[in-house]
Amino acid sequence: MALTMSLSAHHAAGLPTASDGEFPIITVSHLTKVYRQVVRREGFTGALIDLFNRRYREVRAVDDISFTIARGEIVGYIGANGAGKSTTIKILTGILVPTSGKVVVNGLVPWRERFRHTRQIGVVFGQRTQLWWDLAVIEAFRLLKEIYRVPEREFRRRLDLFVEVLDIADLLHTQVRKLSLGQRMKCDLAASLLHNPPVVFLDEPTIGLDVAVKQRIRKFIRTVNAEEKTTVILTTHDLKDIEALCPRLIILDRGRILYDGSQAGLLERFGRYRRLFMELDLRALGIEGDPTSPEALDRVRKHLRELIESYQMRLRHRGGPIFSLSFDRTQISASEVLEAVLKSLPVHDLELREPDLEQIVRAIYERSSQDQQVIATPNRTRT
Template identity: 45%
Template structure:
């Protein structure tokens, strides 16, 4: 096994929130009294990530996602624990560290607001000291893939959100970082733009072997991109594993939708419940652990004539929502 590209060990980040008194007199009070409550934004997180992985880091608002990401990128110093990224400690060797990562933080742009996109990219060539040949090669590739040409000479402030995200992705990768951090890369984009961004992320992960860590609210991102998912809440990692195993354990009931050849008076089958019935279409629900889909199909077709059928997996969104809401992972 190769050495991990990221290793995180018992990471903690605590914030002190000072109670603020209101008003002019209150402002004076604030100077003297310091009633603090400690918030454990990240509370003992450990994981390792291997080169080439594409990991989704998800959790509800305030779960500690972006705090973790900020520590991984060197923006924040941890309260306790260890991080090593590319063999470096991010907050101790900030400049060397950021020279070897790429990062795109959601709605903020790294580009120069009033300058045409191409000028910002040129500037990055000097900031990251990218050899001209490598710069040109990367720029040519990303231009085509991200279709930057139509707005390469437009000032960043006049770009649409989707265009800006494409330009930012290009900017984050020009210096060939082995590691890319994406914070909400598809937020606020329309369906087509989202799909384009996802295709690109997949491409740089597969073709260039870039390790990608992304946080997102859009679980479709996770479903389409990530093999590995980490769920974080209350500052702790609640789940870390493959997407399928998340489904297996918490996916709950699967559904079998059957179009019968004719309308039957009763359509009951052992091991499944009828969730919905509409003319000849019947929807069964069944536990994935108790009964396999083929067994159920066998049982149904033994009793009734079937014209068509379809197995429906619960989508990741429902699964994760259940985990958050029912706190299924709290015990572990």
């Protein structure tokens, strides 16, 4: 029955079906969402004119995106503010109807079969709770159990697991309105998964939380994914979440997909820049005054001029006697840079830093806002 349903929904949506019988649990095809925003005129007269003659501007929040997600994946869905993450999540959860494009989640078209869809997904929006303010946590859980008709034994089993992993035993009899943000988020996560949905959407679940709570939440997501093969789509600003949880990343920028692939692949593709941190002997360099002055930087640069100019390196002052040199590892090896630096400068200490996810992603956001083409056709050359 369920299979027939999922097959027909899949066919009805005109999407390709896999021959081996393994469907992606989520298929998104040429999805677009255009919002119409009212453009307000200025001042009182403007407001009056607005009343009778509204002007609109179109915002393509999601612009022709396609991807599939397999059962059991944990996918990080990231992008700068306004990239279109929440819009995508709202469409996938059935809250919003897209302008065009196709979506099938576990055999259902979310906005068309919203009621049935709600039973097969879990949703957490970091900014607001889905629980009832006046109920104690356990009462809210019991209510959800009734709504989703979770059998008592199953409910017990999952509750025990969640209480342990999230460390919420002491909160069960507390009224939801009295919980702190972190406590509430843990309870929200538990609530969203009590009915054991095959897919869960988490939109900024760690926003505003302290490190300890974030770590709990990560552990919880990992546990549920491992135990139940739950598919997780996670949006977050904290790339530590992504680093810890998501082998696969989809990077969104102004409604379009900039990157869809493994975290390792991203590091490899964009992580060409290495930084060498150098602690210098300022006195030996003849730098007497303020080491942050442009003159001090110039003095250091003079010693490395050839290296910097031949390989387009970037020299920066990092505070005190510390300077950094960033270079492209496909142009010159770290050992060559080290050798040249040691020969040219009085060095106390050196540290070579690999680029991390945070840096790479930030650089991608920055570069994409200047020139989208650079990212859309990433440089694949590598040595």
